[in-house]
Protein backbone atom coordinates (compact mmCIF):
# COMPACT_ATOMS: atom_id res chain seq x y z
CA UNK A 312 0.00 0.00 0.00
CA UNK A 313 2.56 2.55 1.16
CA UNK A 314 5.00 1.75 -1.57
CA UNK A 315 2.45 2.10 -4.32
CA UNK A 316 1.19 5.43 -3.00
CA UNK A 317 4.63 6.92 -2.66
CA UNK A 318 5.58 5.76 -6.12
CA UNK A 319 2.53 7.45 -7.59
CA UNK A 320 3.27 10.64 -5.70
CA UNK A 321 6.87 10.47 -6.80
CA UNK A 322 5.99 10.19 -10.45
CA UNK A 323 3.48 13.05 -10.15
CA UNK A 324 6.22 15.26 -8.73
CA UNK A 325 8.56 14.29 -11.53
CA UNK A 326 5.89 14.97 -14.13
CA UNK A 327 5.37 18.44 -12.67
CA UNK A 328 9.11 19.08 -12.65
CA UNK A 329 9.24 18.10 -16.30
CA UNK A 330 6.38 20.44 -17.18
CA UNK A 331 8.35 23.38 -15.79
CA UNK A 332 11.11 22.87 -18.33
CA UNK A 333 8.75 22.90 -21.29
CA UNK A 334 8.24 25.89 -23.53
CA UNK A 335 4.56 25.00 -23.79
CA UNK A 336 2.66 22.96 -21.22
CA UNK A 337 1.22 19.72 -22.54
CA UNK A 338 -2.29 21.06 -22.00
CA UNK A 339 -1.52 24.29 -23.85
CA UNK A 340 -3.67 24.77 -26.96
CA UNK A 341 -0.64 25.75 -29.04
CA UNK A 342 1.24 22.59 -28.07
CA UNK A 343 -1.83 20.48 -28.82
CA UNK A 344 -2.12 22.06 -32.27
CA UNK A 345 1.58 21.53 -32.90
CA UNK A 346 1.33 17.93 -31.76
CA UNK A 347 -1.70 17.30 -33.98
CA UNK A 348 0.15 18.70 -36.97
CA UNK A 349 3.18 16.48 -36.41
CA UNK A 350 0.99 13.40 -36.05
CA UNK A 351 -0.98 14.33 -39.15
CA UNK A 352 2.16 14.85 -41.22
CA UNK A 353 3.74 11.64 -39.97
CA UNK A 354 1.19 9.29 -38.40
CA UNK A 355 3.61 6.40 -37.89
CA UNK A 356 6.15 6.02 -35.12
CA UNK A 357 9.46 7.15 -36.57
CA UNK A 358 11.63 4.74 -34.58
CA UNK A 359 9.41 1.78 -35.43
CA UNK A 360 9.42 2.77 -39.10
CA UNK A 361 13.22 2.88 -39.02
CA UNK A 362 13.21 -0.58 -37.47
CA UNK A 363 10.88 -1.87 -40.18
CA UNK A 364 7.76 -1.95 -38.00
CA UNK A 365 4.52 -0.20 -38.81
CA UNK A 366 3.05 1.25 -35.65
CA UNK A 367 0.85 4.29 -35.15
CA UNK A 368 2.45 7.18 -33.31
CA UNK A 369 0.54 8.63 -30.41
CA UNK A 370 3.06 10.95 -28.80
CA UNK A 371 5.24 13.75 -30.12
CA UNK A 372 8.76 13.66 -28.76
CA UNK A 373 11.49 16.28 -28.55
CA UNK A 374 14.33 14.69 -30.52
CA UNK A 375 17.17 16.32 -28.60
CA UNK A 376 15.42 16.04 -25.25
CA UNK A 377 15.14 19.81 -25.02
CA UNK A 378 11.47 20.46 -24.33
CA UNK A 379 11.88 24.20 -24.91
CA UNK A 380 12.84 23.59 -28.53
CA UNK A 381 9.60 23.19 -30.47
CA UNK A 382 11.10 23.68 -33.90
CA UNK A 383 9.72 21.19 -36.45
CA UNK A 384 13.07 19.45 -36.86
CA UNK A 385 13.14 18.75 -33.13
CA UNK A 386 9.74 17.09 -33.05
CA UNK A 387 9.21 13.45 -33.95
CA UNK A 388 6.19 11.15 -33.71
CA UNK A 389 6.68 8.07 -31.52
CA UNK A 390 4.49 5.27 -30.27
CA UNK A 391 3.97 4.88 -26.53
CA UNK A 392 6.57 2.16 -26.10
CA UNK A 393 9.34 3.93 -28.05
CA UNK A 394 8.63 7.12 -26.14
CA UNK A 395 8.64 5.31 -22.79
CA UNK A 396 11.97 3.67 -23.63
CA UNK A 397 13.49 7.00 -24.67
CA UNK A 398 12.14 8.80 -21.59
CA UNK A 399 13.48 6.05 -19.32
CA UNK A 400 16.92 6.45 -20.89
CA UNK A 401 16.87 10.22 -20.52
CA UNK A 402 15.49 10.15 -16.98
CA UNK A 403 17.96 7.46 -15.94
CA UNK A 404 20.41 10.01 -14.59
CA UNK A 405 17.71 11.94 -12.80
CA UNK A 406 17.58 9.91 -9.60
CA UNK A 407 15.43 7.19 -11.08
CA UNK A 408 17.44 4.17 -12.14
CA UNK A 409 14.48 1.83 -11.72
CA UNK A 410 12.66 0.88 -14.89
CA UNK A 411 8.95 1.27 -15.21
CA UNK A 412 7.77 -1.47 -17.52
CA UNK A 413 4.48 -0.93 -19.22
CA UNK A 414 4.63 2.83 -19.04
Ligand SMILES: [Zn+2]
Nearest residue numbers: 356359390393
Ligand atom coordinates in the same frame (compact mmCIF):
# COMPACT_ATOMS: atom_id res chain seq x y z
ZN1 LIG B 1 7.65 2.97 -31.89
